Amino acid sequence: MPDFEPVLLARVNKPDSTSLESYRADGGYAALKKALGMAPADVVAAVKDSVLRGRGGAGFPAGLKWTFLPKDHSGPIYLCVNADESEPGTFNNRILMEEDPHQLIEGIAIACHAIRSNTAYIYLRYEYGRSYRVLEAAIKECYAAGLLGKNILGAGFNLDVYLHRGAAAYICGEETGLIESLEGKRAWPRIKPPFPAIEGLFRKPTIVNNVETLCCVTHIINRGAAWFKSIGVPPDPANPRDLGSFGPKLYCISGHVNKPGCVELPLGVTARQLIEEHGGGVWKGRRAKAVVPGGISMGFLTADELDTPLDFNGPLKAGCLGLGTAAVVVVDDQTSMVDVLYNCCRFMSHESCGQCTPCREGTKWMTRILERIRAGHGKLEDLDTLLEVAGSMGIIPGTTICGLSDGAAWPVKNAINKFRAEFEDYITTGRRAVTPAQELMAAAH
Amino acid sequence: MPTAFVNNQEIELKEGERLNCIQAAQRIGFEIPHYCWHPALSVVASCRMCLVEVGERKPDGTVVMQPKLVPGCQTPVKEGTVVVADSPKVKAAQQATLEYLLLNHPLDCPTCDQAGECGLQDYSYKYGRGYSRLQEPKNIKPDKDHIGDQITLFTDRCIMCTRCVRFTREYSGTSELQVVARGSDEEIDVFPGRPCNNLLAGNVVDLCPVGALCSKDFLYKQRVWWLKEARSVCPNCSTGCSIQVEQNDDRVYRLKPRTNPMSQGHFMCDEGRFGWKYIHVENRLTFPVRRKNGQIRTRDWDDVIPSLQKALAKAAARAPEKCAAIFSPWMTCEEAYMLASFLRSLSPKFRLALGPVRVTGQDDTYPKDFYGRPLEPVRFTIHAEKCPNHRGVSMVLEHFGAAATMGDVLAQAEAGLEAVYAVGGDPQGWLDEAQAAALAKAQLTVVQDILPSPLSEQADYVLTGGSFAERDGTFVNYKGLAQEIHRAIRSPDGARPDGRILWELSGRRGLYSVAAIRKEMAEKVPAFSALAQGVLGEFGVLLNEHGAPEPSVVAAAK
Ligand SMILES: Cc1cc2nc3c(=O)[nH]c(=O)nc-3n(C[C@H](O)[C@H](O)[C@H](O)COP(=O)(O)O)c2cc1C
Ligand code: SF4
């Protein structure tokens, strides 16, 4: 795809990319103007036609979600912009907010018009200080220019946007945890139903969308659903549930690569292409042992699975939980999977909100087993215990209140199933594996 | 009628009935294990103990099951719902959840107050795997004695069901209990300087399914399997909470609320919960007394009863309009009825009056907000009227056409009374020195009570009665609900249940039978006609103004 031209990141390296003036000079807020000239239902239809799938991790079609709002609702409807971006390896929202805040605000305004909301909350990860300052300035500019507030662009549409900083917890990114947190409570995800579209923030109908999802909306209005669907991958006929993976996507590349960063590509690029063509290859001349396809909660691809296309369907076929946030983390062949997995488990047990028994206890238990293995006291049965715990924590579809539990179970399932020989070797010899797992596997056969 | 299925058994649902899977299974006597769910609290579906398989039976008879396990507490049962709660998949999930809950549990059952009535013990026994695969040391959390004046927390036993937290948010409204920290480091705690001392606080101990929240009053006093229970009614205010009195060897150890949809619901207040200690005080009145010229002549029932019978009959014959009795709102209906009919049999002119009805402050309603201001809708009321049977005793007195008050009797006492028969029973005292002196001027002074009073020091006859835990009978609460109290313990030494005293005094033959009196009373007193069956059942019988049961409420409670 050499001729793909970035859309979402198009303005990123321009000088003064964050100012309203430069955004307008590049044609900014034309989409809003166009949308305000359309009936809200037509905006929803356009987004629905584009099959824009949520970029926050679950891949739920945005337009479809918007249609779940009650019809003829007379009270307030809210939009919550999920900018809590905390999935390890993920930093694309940050770039969008720091470099091109007006693209997001325009998307927010269009979405609010579509869902008939007059209030949007941006729930921002606390650590994103620069995003906070940039967004704050951009929102101010918008109010001054009549792009937010009352009677926007003279079209009779009112919208207030509030920027809210979270207090730094992964669980605040789960949409109902986010809503609870916004309401000033502990971010304990809610049981569903009711889903937020029926009863969300302050018990009113609410749509939660990711930053990148909303940025895409701007371009869909500008260029049309057909344009959006001309990018990416059509539905896999072998998977009747696959809706296709259309549009551009921001991929994050980090870990053991020469050139970590964030690139915009059509959905469907393979992990290998990302590493080789965009990440500058694995560092220090080493090889990749494992690759996280979309944030650690999605699990691992092995070196043999690097040609997996990173669209909404590809990682599933390789036994991963999904595309997640499309944040690729590369693990080189000198790194122990035991250490990698320990790190994943430690994170999840630290971030579990603690409501559900399996997640609260299971994440901690797995962490402690791995701690013991790393301390040289592992037993081979531990691997079965880990798999069993992961199995009861993460049965898809999940048996816990939110998806964190599944996301905590998946790296364990993948790591032990795909790298079992390395774990066994570690336990029996006490050696930190510095040999590529593939060779160990071959030796075991 | 809508039909649903639990473990292949059909259950009928009433129109508009909203049941979850746990409640639907209860219909066929099947228990779906659960911790966080409680019928009086909001649903959080977090413990994941109640996972079941759920599906739908289509009109054509085919059944489509959902692929995943769902929490039974959160899943409504409707027409055609199919619940499977005993499949291998469900059992595996139950085992897994229990193993998680027990991972860091100290298993200190031998020293734990909850042992014997513990949700963790019971479910582990029924659904658990029997051993733990945890090889790491357990996560020990510090005990918290500061939770409340009456409550202590054994933090490491807590399973984080949050019932206690929800109770203080939703029921008392006072929100003292909180979850602090996150994930497996979570603990229950209070804010510094804001202990959980609201008047409903004791309920969190009952709500706690394990031995985490314990009652300081009960702690280490008894193993629960030694306790025997008697159904009763709290006598401390006119709410009339349904309770059970738990005793061993004639000692009461605790009161617990008994769920009664027609009465207070699921809970009770701490005034009532801890308000029974007077039962076992040192100075309880024990043996009866007959005095002559201020000197104790006998302390023997076999002498006291016949001699009092004679003395009362004599007084009533001599000057019936100068004979008066003071009834106590602590009496049961049967006691009041027996005394009233006995005295009126001596003379229809015998004056019957209602004694003092203690009222303290205002009705105290819950929930309250953080600052103690009452909120609507009210979910619990502690009534200002601090006695159990004002309404029932008044109904008896009304039947006998008695409208006098204690003030009337006192006024008459100044003018000189032939005989006065005063019943006490309020453990906080019910008359002062001056009133006692006035009553004692009567030619014949009789007092029936459980604790010493200025009157018991000088009365000619002191009849030593029983506390509520020692008696059988009926209390009628503020809204007309008639409930039975049952004897839990024997009275100390020579004290006797008041019903038995009155049975013998009124010359009835054979052994005192509360059911016989209740039937007689229902026959003679129209206001009590609804009690004609003699037994009032677990929830009691609601009497309307005419004494008939209120059918709508009875049906709703079923
Ligand atoms: C544990 C957990 C953490 C999550 N964190 C985020 C997050 O940081 N940002 C985000 O956009 N979505 C996050 N999600 C997904 C959200 O719940 C939700 O699906 C998403 O915000 C919806 O927006 P979208 O449809 O535009 O993707 C998280 C989900 C889970 C279960
Ligand atoms: S799955 Fe984990 S993070 Fe999600 S609600 Fe349950 S305990 Fe909290």
Ligand code: SF4
């Ligand atoms: S203290 Fe008891 S009631 Fe409260 S959360 Fe723990 S186990 Fe549940």
Ligand code: SF4
């Ligand atoms: S509310 Fe009244 S009846 Fe109920 S427990 Fe308290 S004192 Fe007893």
Ligand code: FES
């Ligand atoms: S009782 Fe259903 S999840 Fe706790």
